[in-house]
Amino acid sequence: MHEPVTSFAVHMEAIAEELLGAPNVRLSSDGDRRYGKHGSLSIDVQTGRYYDHETKTGGGVLDLISRETGRDHKSAMQWMREHGYLEQRERQASKPQQLGKEVAHYSYTDENGELLFQVVRFEPKTFRQRRRPQPDDPPDKIKHGWVYAVRGITxxxxxxxxxxxxxxxxxxxxxxxxxxxxxxxxxxxxxxxxxxxxxxxxxxxxxxxxxxxxxxxxxxxxxxxxxxxxxxxxxxxxxxxxxxxxxxxxxxxxxxxxxxxxxxxxxxxxxxxxxxxxxxxxxxxxxxxxxxxxxxxxxxxxxxAPDWSRTPFRSRFGGMRWEEIAVLGHSSGYSWLIEDIVPLDEITLIFGDSGSGKSFGTFDMSMAVARGLTFIGRNTEPGLVVYVAAEAGKGFSKRKLAYVIQHELQYDAAVPFYLCTKRPDFFSSDDDVNALIAEIEAIAKTYPHRLVLIVIDTLSALAPGMNENASQDVSIVRKRLVALQQRFGSAVILVHHKPKGGSTPRGHGSLTADFETTIEFEVVADRRTSKGGSIHRATVRKQREGKSGIRWEFTLPIISVGRNIWGNEETSCAAVPYDASESHERSGYQATSNERLLMHALYEALAEYGVPPPFPLPASISKVVDFNYVRMRMREKVVDADENQEAADNRFRGAFKRAGDRLRDAGIIGIQKPYWWATGKPVAGMGG
Structure with missing residues (x-):
């Protein structure tokens, strides 16, 4: 690469076609001509440069001619002359160039202050260099006392x-x-x-x-x-x-x-x-x-500012010398964002049913990182968090308020946490991933903290139109996620859904196979808190460093965050660690799995739709609820939207009636149509 970048750039496209033939139309764009079956040879027609992605070599026009003809640069110039390119270039150079209005000039002098040449700025914005005439300059080269060429000038x-x-x-x-x-x-x-x-x-x-x-x-x-x-x-x-x-x-x-x-x-x-x-x-x-x-x-x-140092060689494939492998005290292959749970420089997949607490739990993890706190007793790597709320960006303000109230923080406390509330499209093209990378680069400069985590919540919102069961579609999105992760070297957490009743992420199996770490969020089916609330559990299902099986539990208490414009209460939730040893669970009625599901449904319906007991029910009952709400909640838990609905309803009706009758007969629930309520009699594993 011995020639100036722009010297013969105007000829690159024509010369490439003369030497290489027609480009690969399918892989080429207006500014980038691709050659070869896989487009491995790239011709940048704007800069006049080529790059071979297979041999990792490149250069300018003369380099391409040398590569294809075996000539040296001097002979390559002769090739251009023989094929009419230099004659064309010389004709173009001989055309008078129209310069705009001179608006500034800058004098370059030697150490004694003697003028060597000037740089001149014209409008429209362009720059030229000029010097004073010399005795042997042709008169036609001198314009207004200057020669606009500085070849040979130091x-x-x-x-x-x-x-x-x-x-x-x-x-x-x-x-x-x-x-x-x-x-x-x-x-x-x-x-x-x-x-x-x-x-x-x-x-x-x-x-x-x-x-x-x-x-x-x-x-x-x-x-x-x-x-x-x-x-x-x-x-x-x-x-x-x-x-x-x-x-x-x-x-x-x-x-x-x-x-x-x-x-x-x-x-x-x-x-x-x-x-x-x-x-x-x-x-x-x-x-x-x-x-x-x-x-x-x-x-x-x-x-x-730190002293500048040359960027050390970095292997594209994670190469290490023998002496660099498993250095004493640092034998783990991972650097951790959250110790033993979420690795840095990798993509982690979090998945769970709707209502499993995966988004609230992920937000809680992210805030522990942003605030430099431990998470479930494990160390974190503090730094800047960028959270892309692709699914619920407009409602995120309530989550912040709930977190602030729960943790007793100042509302305007400075925390290195940046929220994106509009969904990018990682499926249709590269445009949005490139734009997101550019935005993250720009915002990261405004924080003194290192960027350590990017959260994408959720996959389905990130990729409208993607067929989650098609490996090709999944691969397109994953490739763009990898580009995002590799650009910043941070941890990336991707939040995804799980099919009802399933045990793996929704969609193609590569969603599990292609990620280093997967964490499942779920509602604990056989236990409740002592007040009847849901318990949520997160479990590391896959961890290539052998850390799988780590789990933690939390609750999502409802927190009042203010009132809306009509004066009605606004609420949200915040994750709170749950310790079963502190819940004082009691023994009691030995319920079947269907009976426990019905009790969960009853608790949820009471929390959402419960009303004070109407006369003549005794006032000692705290709340009652229309049994249709209980039925609706239980059906959501046991009937999948993808199965035959008529057969499912027939099965569900019998299971619901049997469970309700048994719980009523055991005194666990009270029934006076259309109302149901919980009597408070303890159920084993449900905290009463």
């Missing part, structure tokens, strides 16, 4: 005399992205420089001027780059071959740091967005100064 850093003086005196110097930024810094007393040409144009020659310097590189806050919009491109977000998003300003800062490392005495990269949460997209140090930034503040930020 490139130097901008504001070189001030830069050299600051380095000689041991002062910190700053590298910014443009001349305007360097000048604005100088007005504040900040010694700053830049390179001619802008992003991606740092040359090795510039590095030599920074020997033994203390350098801070200020990166621009650029959003992810995109291909040109139609009709010149597909407008898609751009990614590096290793999966990282293309962020021009941030990438440029890293490239400059890499170039200066080993020459400068100290190199740091400063991300102003971490200190200025309101930094706008495409914001730079000039914007920061305009907003009130000062010399002292900038040096304080620089002092806090």
């Amino acid at each position: 490139h130097v850093p901008y504001r070189l005399p001030e830069l050299m003086e600051a380095i000689a005196n041991g002062h910190t110097v700053f590298v910014v992205e443009g001349e305007k930024d360097a000048d604005n810094c100088a007005k504040q007393g900040i010694v700053a420089t830049t390179n001619p040409g802008g992003v991606g144009k740092w040359s090795d020659h510039l590095t030599s001027f920074f020997r033994d310097a203390d350098v801070v590189i200020i990166q621009d806050n650029d959003p992810q780059a995109k291909n040109p919009d139609p009709p010149n491109g597909d407008g898609a977000l751009r990614w590096h071959p290793d999966g990282r998003p293309v962020l021009p300003g941030q990438d440029h800062a890293q490239e400059v740091a890499k170039a200066l490392s080993g020459t400068a005495a100290k190199v740091r990269v400063l991300d102003l967005a971490r200190h200025w949460p309101h930094m706008p997209p495409k914001g730079d140090v000039s914007d920061w100064i305009k907003a009130g930034g000062t010399l002292n503040a900038l040096h304080a930020f620089a002092d806090a």
Whole structure:
């Protein structure tokens, strides 16, 4: 890759077709031509670069010609001339170029202040470089006393005399992205420089001027780059071959740091967005100064920035040297978000019936992480939590209020927890997953905490139109979940449903097979609290590190969180740990499984639809309920929506009558049509 990125880019598409034939139309897009059965060879027609994903090699136009013809670069140039490409390029270059209005110019001088060349800005926004004429310049190249070509002129850093003086005196110097930024810094007393040409144009020659310097590189806050919009491109977000998003300003800062490392005495990269949460997209140090930034503040930020170091090699396949495997004291293959339960850098699947408490339980786990608390006595890795409430985003405010009330927190307490209330679509295309990644990247910069957990609640809301029983559909969504997880290296929790009466997640078996960890949430069928409330249980069903079987129980007490606009009470729930040893369960009537189900249904109906006993029932009965509500609740527990409803109803009617008659005869329930109530007589395993 010896040629400038844009030198022959306009010819790349035509040359690729001449050398390789027609592209793979099915796998190609407007900006990306794909070749080969699997599209492994990619041609970026905008930048004029190719990349072979099989051999992990790439380059520009000359590199592609060399690869396909066996020629060296000089001979590849001759090939282009023979095929008419250089003649076409030279004709295009000879056309007079129309420049806009000159709005600024920036002089680059040598160490003595002698002018070498200028960078000129025109409107519409474009930049050109120019120098003073030399005796042997053809007259037709001189325009208004300048030659707009600087080939052969030594490139130097901008504001070189001030830069050299600051380095000689041991002062910190700053590298910014443009001349305007360097000048604005100088007005504040900040010694700053830049390179001619802008992003991606740092040359090795510039590095030599920074020997033994203390350098801070200020990166621009650029959003992810995109291909040109139609009709010149597909407008898609751009990614590096290793999966990282293309962020021009941030990438440029890293490239400059890499170039200066080993020459400068100290190199740091400063991300102003971490200190200025309101930094706008495409914001730079000039914007920061305009907003009130000062010399002292900038040096304080620089002092806090860590020394830059080269990114160590990272295996794409989790490779480790022998001496790195099972280091003493760190033998586990997992780093844990919640010790022995939820691993970091993996996807965990949480599943359960509707009403099993899986969403409330997941929220409780997430808050333990965000607040840095232990969870069921186990350590957590504290940090930022991003919770995507794809199914119940509008009602999440009540969950927060219930949690705040239960844990006696200040309503506006600062907690590293970020909520997304609109559902992304991970099934139809890559658009929403890319947009979600970009949003999480942006919001993570505003928190000082490391992002450790992303929660997606629930799978069905995340993938409208997906056939959960089709492995191909499941694989599409899982691939996008993996892309989200790998981008941030955090834990991802996916919440999913379970079929009524089932024991595994709803849908294709790969939902269980493809995830490292699965946790099932359920209502405990044979026990209630001493007050008749439901007990919820979570069990680690699968854990590849052998931790399966861990379980915990909790209740979901109803908490009043205020009143609505009509003055009626609003309620929600909060998870509260449940300890059976403290429940003082009593022995009593030995109920069958159907009788216990009916008692659960009765308790639920009383809680939701119960009314004071009407005359002539005794006032000593606390609440009664119409038996039709009990019947409805029990039917929900034993009849699956997918089975034959007529046969199911016939079976249910007999079971319901037998259980009701037996409980009435044993004095466990009272009946006076149409009302039923619980007498308080104890039932074994149900706490009375």
